Amino acid sequence: MELFLIGTGTCSPVKDRTPACYFLRAGTSRIIIDPGPGAVHRIAQRGLDAMDVDAIFLSHHHLDHSADVAPWLFSYKYCLGPDSAQSAQPRRDPLIVAPEGFGKVYEGLVDTYGKMLLSDDYKVRIEEVNRTEWQWPGGLSFRSIPMLHFIPSVGYLFKKHDGPALAYSGDTGFCEELVELASMADALLVECSLPDERRMEGHMTPSDIARVGIESGVKKLILTHFYPMMNPQAAVETIRAAGYPGEIIAGEDGMMAQI
Structure with missing residues (x-):
């Protein structure tokens, strides 16, 4: 299982x-998680195919986590290949998995952009989740659990059959x-928004992350979602000083983590 930050x-x-975006490659499964502004082209810059994915998973619909949903749908309909001819491959129905309420957000996008996002060749599917478990073709399963944020938000567990599991916090306190x-995962991709002295409701600080890591027993922490005042290495030091014994990775744009 490969996680591209x-x-x-x-x-x-x-x-x-x-802004937030992650690309998960697990066996034959390809998933985009939280496509924030510019995600579609940044995925391509990393050498990955943003159009050839099984689903888009949203933790919540704040714009820094979801703004490229409409650009992705626009690209999926109109993108041309290197030979300037649209792919002859039949188009799969795009699937967007998101917390309850995203269906109305999608309806708003369609009301605004209309046929730019729609096609007679496929149907966009929206799956709203809360506390949900789902078996995925290709040996991957996922679970969603509600988190603590300002709007409906979920964390996800992605598990490869007989293999590793990745948990993702989304935005949460x-x-x-x-x-x-996290207790069900080998690694936790977790927001590390702010230092402890700048604590904000609905977001995590290094001390919060240390507590989650220690109480859950998860073996690896991958830190992400840094506001400018959050020094990633200082966060690592705080988590380590609090007694977390596992591996800690301070995420950087373009990094790939093996799960």
Whole structure:
């Protein structure tokens, strides 16, 4: 299972971090997670095919995690290959998995952009999830659990059959549901928004992350979603000093982590 960190930043513009986006490759499965602004082209810059995926998973619909849903649908309909001819391959029905309420967001996108996002050749499928388990073709399963944020938000567990499991926090404050999710995983991709002294409701700090790591027993922490005032290496040091014994990775745009 390979996790590509396409974007490890937030809505705050900085030169070396872009908003959230992750690309998961597990066996024959390809999944985009939280396509924030510019995600479609940043995936391509990483050498990955943003159009050849099984699904898009959204933790929540804040724009820094979902703004490229409409551009992705537009590209899926109109993109041309290297030979300037659209692919002759039959188009799969795009699948977007998201928390409850995203269906209305999608309807708003369609009301705004209309036929630019729709096609007679396929149907966009929206699956709203809360606390859900789902078996996936190709030996992958997923589970969603509600998190603690300002709007409906879920964390996900992606598990390869007889193989490793990755948990993703999305945006959340500390909650027992995140500990539950992480306890089922080999690695936790977790937001590390702010230092402890700048704590904000609905987001994680290094001390929160250490607590989740220790209580869940997860073996690896992959830190992401850094606001500009959050020093990633300082976060690693704080988590280590709090007693977390596992591996800690401070995520960077373009990084690939083996799960």
